[in-house]
Amino acid sequence: MSIINTIYGNTEEGKEFLKGLQNREEAVHEEITQKVQVILKDIKENGDKALISYTNKFDSKNVNVKNILVTKEEIEKAYESVEKEFIDAINLAVENIKFFHEKQKRNSWMITKDKEVVLGQQVRPLEKVGVYVPGGTAAYPSSVLMNTIPAKVAGVRNITMVTPPLKDGSINPNILVAADIAGVDKIYKIGGAQAIAAMAFGTETVERVDKIVGPGNIYVAMAKKSVYGNVDIDMIAGPSEILVIADESANAKYIAADLMSQAEHDKLASSILITTSKELAKKVKEQLKIQVEKLSRKDIVLYSLKNYGAIILTDNMEQAIEISNNIAPEHLELCIKDPFLTLGDIKNAGSIFLGHFSPEPLGDYIAGPNHVLPTSGTARFFSPLSVDDFVKKSSFIRYSKEALLDVGDKIVKLAETEGLTAHANSIKVRMED
Amino acid sequence: MSIINTIYGNTEEGKEFLKGLQNREEAVHEEITQKVQVILKDIKENGDKALISYTNKFDSKNVNVKNILVTKEEIEKAYESVEKEFIDAINLAVENIKFFHEKQKRNSWMITKDKEVVLGQQVRPLEKVGVYVPGGTAAYPSSVLMNTIPAKVAGVRNITMVTPPLKDGSINPNILVAADIAGVDKIYKIGGAQAIAAMAFGTETVERVDKIVGPGNIYVAMAKKSVYGNVDIDMIAGPSEILVIADESANAKYIAADLMSQAEHDKLASSILITTSKELAKKVKEQLKIQVEKLSRKDIVLYSLKNYGAIILTDNMEQAIEISNNIAPEHLELCIKDPFLTLGDIKNAGSIFLGHFSPEPLGDYIAGPNHVLPTSGTARFFSPLSVDDFVKKSSFIRYSKEALLDVGDKIVKLAETEGLTAHANSIKVRMED
Incomplete structure (x- = not known):
């Protein structure tokens, strides 16, 4: 049995595969929809009381209204328990993320016309932003940075973070340190739909925010969609993907590693190589088999490669780019000779990685551009999270x-x-x- | 009985009124939710067949798959039946709207760092945009311009418009002419949730789009929220409002007229004057009574003034501005002596009208800034429709x-x-x- 399927781009089989990719959505059961609605209503009506009750039920019995807000002491303790190398790495990431996002800032502007007419656009930061950070195994400090720093750069002065506590009522120290370095103002030990509701409607303790960002499970995603309009939210995230376009200049070892770096995220993740080179396709397959053995998430990698991964062979580069534009991948690696010359042909992609030494994890952690990207083909119309997402505009007329x-x-x-x-x-x- | 209530800003009564404003939402009955879901599913599964069937049922029996697309001949005929003065006015509006929105355009950019590092952000227009235009009494040519022109300026090459046909299968000629002048590529005679579904999922005849914009009734609004994620949508619109901040320099006649220009939109519309001058408050009341007699929508005006309108008296300008920032009005008129000096204090507002000769209808039709604005307090986080809404960004890393x-x-x-x-x-x- 093959580790990944090989498909010819211009065949019926190829078209069927691409169609299937768009239907990777997690099934939402009526039951979940109803549960989320009940939670939202309960928090709206009963505030803190309901919030603590859900937190006790789903996350930790040790959280109450007095210790729901993370204290300075807890943050100081977190610093003591994380590695120095981790802090160094976070600091470099923060520096690079700030550098890139600073370039996205925009000024208010005005123009004058004859007869004392003045028109303009005022740009202002949002006042209050809420960042959702998942707990448990999906507790990613890098995600804290990517969701918080654009808001800071935009000038948001009030950033609230929520994250579900562990059973003992504590928060992962890596998350606390990342939040503190990124400049989060308040951290609450709450998660799930109840945390989204608390930030959307406000409770006695948790202040209502203007926008909620950050990834979460299906309950969180549904709660966010429900409160959209009461507050703003970031994009609706679905299963993610990497697409690598490669020619004979590419290194099979690198490509195999990159495909698996996406595949390990999630059983629904999709990793696709499109190439004109049969030789490369063969080598990548060999490398996948060799390298997968080293990986801690081997089972997830194998599952997603098998079900949503593919090596697609095309007759030429034009065909490869056309397929990529139709998929509108979250991450696109151009492992080709002159990647800059192809940039103009890329119509739909969240983030584009150019050349052989710009692997996706470089963008996930350190390079500076945001790793919160449009997934599941939504790069057709959504954009990477940016400073633009944390400002509002007003026009003015005189x-x-x-x-x-x-x-x-x-x-x-x-x-x-x-x-x-x-x-x-x-x-x-x-x-x- | 008073035409409008007078309230003191710093009283319990004042706070109660402001709270009530936020609950103006149209009640959404479970029944409507279900109907919309059925329609969406039906269009997704049965395409044109379902689309024609709903159109025959709800709008016109004269529409079929062959005449659903408006023809060149129909557009030419429309030009013959509209007034020359209307076309002149539309042309001026188009010129001014283009002028303003051109200033919103943004370039792709890149930055280099040491060791051959290149980072950047590519900005591209969306490929396909769908514009919803209501039919019947709410058929507003100005709305066609405001939703279409920012997309054109952004560089969108494929703009589809949908609008429900009249009983005889025709479309309001003013709408057709405005759409043609604005540069709409295709116009379909469809409306309601079925038109939203057709643009979100595509049918044999109607091509799937990347983003749907434009106002509509509750069915349209719910359908848009449902397909959000399959496509992008513009903001979720609720009942709209005008807020006028005035000092003793203001003209009561003008303010009364402006309050009613918003009040005539809708029974849920809110028109509020905040002033430090009791004298002005009194005069505005008198003017409301006099001027309302001339208006064709007198009943709607009286209803919304009575229920969601108010004159709020404050002790000073700071208090007036604070209340305004809390309301976050769609339209804010600063009928005060030095309005430019107050601009910096305005935190939340869709569009700001400065001075005594910048009435809201100027912005609705002619001035150039967009009239699609965040309503119902969402100016806290949403912005006027702009060129930004019709582009997508990709980051790149080398x-x-x-x-x-x-x-x-x-x-x-x-x-x-x-x-x-x-x-x-x-x-x-x-x-x-």
Whole structure:
């Protein structure tokens, strides 16, 4: 049995595979939908009381209203229990993430026109942001940095983090240290749909926020979608993917390693190599077999490679790029000779990794661009998390009397065409004077 | 009985009123939710057949698969039946909207770092956008312009518009002309949840889009929220509002007219004046009574003024601004002496109108900034529709071998801390070589 399937891009089989990729969604049972709705309503109505009750039930019996907020002492203790090398690595990551996101900042602007007309756009940071951080095995300090730093760079002054406590009521120290270095203001020991509800509606203890970001399980994802409109949320995340486009210049060992770095995330993760080289395809398969033996998550890797992974052979590069654009991958590696020259042809991708020494984990941790990326083909319309996600804009308009009189008739005409006579009246009273 | 209530800002009554404002949402009955889900599923599974069937049922029996797409001839005929003055006004609006939105365009960018590191962000227009335009009495040509032009300016090459046909199978000619001038590529005679589903999933005739924008009734709004994630959508719109902050320099006649221009939209619309001047408050009340008699939508105006309108008296300007920031109004008029100096204090507002000759309808139709604005307090986190809403971004990363080796240990440390050994392996295979 093969570790990964090989498919020819321009065949029916190829098309079937690509279609299947889009249906990787986790099945949402009616039961889950209802449970989430009950939790949201309960928190909205009963605040802290409900919040503590769910936390005691699902996460830890040691959390109560008095210790739900992580203390300075807990953070200091966390620093003592993490490795110095970890802190060094986090510090480098923070520096690079800040550097990149600083370039995304935008100014307010204004323009003047004749007759004392001024138009403009004011850009302001959101006031309060909530960051959800999963607990347990998916407790990723890198995710704390990627969700928090763009908000800090945008100028958000009030960042609340929530994360489910361990059974003993504590929080993973790596998470606490990362949050502290990134500049989180408050950390609450809560998780699940109840934590999302607390941040969306507010409770006696937890302040309502303007936007909720961060990944979570199906309960968290559904709760976020439900409260969307009460607060803003980041994108809706689905199963993730890596797509590698490679030519004969590529290194099979590297590509195999990169495919598996995505495959280990999740049974639904998809790792795809598209290449014109049969020779490379063969070598990558060999390397997958060799390297998978070293991996702690071997079972997940094998499952996702087998079910959602593929090596797709194409006749030429154009075909490879077309398939990639249709998939709209979260991560795209261009392991080809002149990757910069291909950048312009890439229509849909979350993050693009150029050349043989820019593997996906470089972007996950250290390079600086955000690792929160549009998944499951949503790179067609969603973008990487950025400073833009933590600001709001207001437009402004200033007309003089003279300038208004110049266009008054036209406004009245449009308003009356639309049957909105009070709109027309607002202009007319000014024209009469 | 008073036409509008007067409230003192710093009283319990004031706080109660403000709280009530946030609960203006239209009640969504379980029944509607289920109907929308059935329609979405039906269109997804049965495509055109279901689409035509719903259109025949809800809108017009004269629409079939062959005439669902508006023809060139229909558009030419529309031009013949609209007034020249309407076309002139539309042309001026288009010119001004384009001018303003051009300033929002952003370039792709890249930065280089030592050791041949290149990082950047690519900005690209969405490929396909769908614009929903309501039919019947809410058929607003201005809304066609405001939803379409930012997409055109962003560079979107494929803009589909949908709008429910009249009973005879035709479309309002004003809408057709506005769509044609704005540069819509295709217009389909479909509406409701079925039109949203057609654009989100695609049918044999209607191509799937990447993003759906535009206002609609409760069925349309719920359908949009449901397909969010399959496609992107614009903001979730609720009942809208105007808030006027005025000092003794303001003109009561103008303010009364402006309050009613918002009040005529909808029974749930909210029109609020906040002022430090009792004298002005009194005069505005008188003007409301006089001017309302001239308005075609008098009943709606009176209803919304009575239920969701108010004149709020405050002790000083700081208090007025604080209340406004808490309401986060869709439209904010600063009818005060030096409005530019107050701009910096305005934290939350969709669009800000400065001075005595910048009434809201100026922004609705002609000035240039978008009239699609965050409603119901969502200006806390949502922004006016803009060119940003019609682009997607990709980040890109290029490291050299040397640069990667420099940071390799740190990436491995972070990956291993997170238990992701395949991530670490992707770096290690490159460090070994």
